Amino acid sequence: MGNGIVKNLIFLKDCLLETIYSNDEKCICCGEEIYNGKYICSKCEKTIRFCNYGFDIQKEKVSFKCYSISYYSGPIMNLILQLKYKGNFLAGQVISEYMINLIKSKKIKCDYITYVPMTKKRLKSRGYNQTMYLSKMLSKSIDIPVINCLKKIKDTKDQIGLGKEERWKNIKGSFKFSKKYCIENKNILIIDDVITTGATAVSCGLELKKYGAAEITILTAAKSRV
Ligand SMILES: [Zn+2]
Incomplete structure (x- = not known):
């Protein structure tokens, strides 16, 4: 398809979403x-428990710097659930704006943005990947390309309800790097919705490390506990 047609289609899609999700x-x-x-609203915004600090997760001698907008509660939890299960992309816009603020205030630097992928089967049943949506919103705003460089090759049990160790075991070997991208010495930002033990996003990060990625930062909408 020509570039013009693609641009028109993107414009039409945006108009359609504006109409459907006009609030x-x-x-x-x-x-x-x-x-x-x-x-x-300002009232809801005031109740968000923002996380104003980054934290590190160490795994297999690699250190991952992690940031989250807030704890998994209140409005942020509400927004994540609306984006994830109800296809409310306005909720995604709000989340991405908070993410952009965080990227700017913490001066997070990266060459590429990527996200936690879904299996083809899961993507087909949900129709979209919320982490890809967030990544694209960020990309537009901070002008860093999104690369679809990870595949989820194993259909895993939902991490919810699993203990700390079980989560790492459940997700192990689930992600595969797509070799069509060169990430050698590149700093990569991984986007996910919720981080709990970090098993999911860190497993993605370890896969990227195998292919020469430099620094990996993980940014999620919320931070939760097991
Ligand atoms: Zn409100």
Whole structure:
């Protein structure tokens, strides 16, 4: 397809999404009228428990720097659930704006953005990958390319309800690097929705490390506990 046609299709898709997800200026978390020009009201925003610090996860002698917007509670949890299970892309926009603020305030540097992939089967049943959506929103704003360089090759049990060790075991060997990309000496930002033990995102990171990636940073919407 020509570049012009693709651009038109993207424009049409954006118009369609605007129409479908137009929220009549109501907060997408609580439904109250909004006066701040955003999709989330000031009252809800005030209850977000922002995480203002990064933390490290060490695995197989590699250190991963991790950042999350907030703890997995309140409005952020609400937004994640709306994006993940209800296809509410406005919720995704709000999350991506908070992520962009975090990237800027923590001066996170990367050459590429990538995300935690889904198996083909899961992608088909959900219709979209919420982490890919967030990555594309970030990419547009900070002008860093998104690369679809990981495949999920194992259908795993949901990590929810699993203990710490079980999570690492469950996810092991699930991700495969797609060799069509060269990531040697590149700094990569991995996007996911929730980080708990880090098993999922770190497993992705370890796979990228095998193919020569330099620094890997993990950015998630929320941080949760087992
Ligand atoms: Zn609200």
